[in-house]
Amino acid sequence: MKRAASVLTPSRFSSRFRACGWYKKKAMSDPDIHGLAQEWLAARIVAGAGIVVLIAGFLIPVPMHSGPGGGATNEPPAARQFCLTAVATAADFGIVPTGTAPTGMPQRTDVRGRYVCAASGGNATYAVAVELVCHDLGDERCFALYKVTKSDGTVLYQKQQ
Numbered sequence: 713m714k715r716a717a718s719v720l721t722p723s724r725f726s727s728r729f730r731a732c733g734w735y736k737k738k739a740m741s742d743p744d745i746h747g748l749a750q751e752w753l754a755a756r757i758v759a760g761a762g763i764v765v766l767i768a769g770f771l772i773p774v775p776m777h778s779g780p781g782g783g784a785t786n787e788p789p790a791a792r793q794f795c796l797t798a799v800a801t802a803a804d805f806g807i808v809p810t811g812t813a814p815t816g817m818p819q820r821t822d823v824r825g826r827y828v829c830a831a832s833g834g835n836a837t838y839a840v841a842v843e844l845v846c847h848d849l850g851d852e853r854c855f856a857l858y859k860v861t862k863s864d865g866t867v868l869y870q871k872q873q
Contacts, residue, residue, distance in 0.1 A: 788817075790849060791817045791818055792814070792817075793849045793850060794818050794827070794829070794849050795814030795816070795817070795818055795829035795830075795831070796814055797849055797850060797851070797852055797854075797855055798814070798818070798827070798829045798840050798842045798855050799812055799813065799814050799829060799831045799838075799840055800852060801840075801842065801852045801855045801857060802831075802838070802840045802857060802860050802869070804852065805857065805869070807857070807860045807868050807869045808831065808833055808838050808840070808860065808868070809833045809834050810833075811833055811834075812831050812832065812833025812834070812838065813831060813832065813833065814829050814830065814831050815830045815831060815832050815837070816829070816830045821841070823843075825843050825844045825845075826841060826842070826843050826844075826858060827841070827842060827844065828840065828841045828842075829842070836862050836863060837862070837863040838860060838861065838862060838863070838868075839859075839860070839861045839863075840857070840860050841857075841858040841859040841860070841861075842855045842856060842857055842858055843855070843856040843858050856871070857869060857871065858870075858871045859871065
């Protein structure tokens with residue numbers, strides 16, 4: 713006859729754990745509870761901030777950009793604004809005709825803060841060199857005209873040293 717396996721009945725189970733002392737819970741002191749409460753508070757704040765950022769990422773509208781050929785130019789808006797303001801400054805001084813429009817992106821020069829924009833108006837093309845005085849690309853006061861030349865090399869304006 714087979715010997716029955718030792719079955720732990722509730723009374724035998726609890727008596728074995730009582731003998732080992734595993735059933736006793738360690739009482740937490742006040743500093744332990746206070747520290748644990750601070751950790752949980754920090755975890756809830758971080759989780760809440762993460763959820764807010766996640767929700768905001770889905771709700772904030774993303775501007776749609778047209779593909780190649782969909783817009784008027786492939787230039788970055790800041791570069792386009794830079795040349796528009798530079799040419800408008802030259803037109804306000806009467807150096808280039810009204811209606812002269814930029815034809816490209818600003819080109820850097822050897823001097824820091826000085827850029828050249830190509831423009832065309834009427835029957836001529838122009839090179840408008842400006843010095844950027846401040847960072848507001850829409851404000852004409854941030855552009856100091858340095859030199860304006862026609863495509864044939866004629867200097868229309870040169871800043872006095």
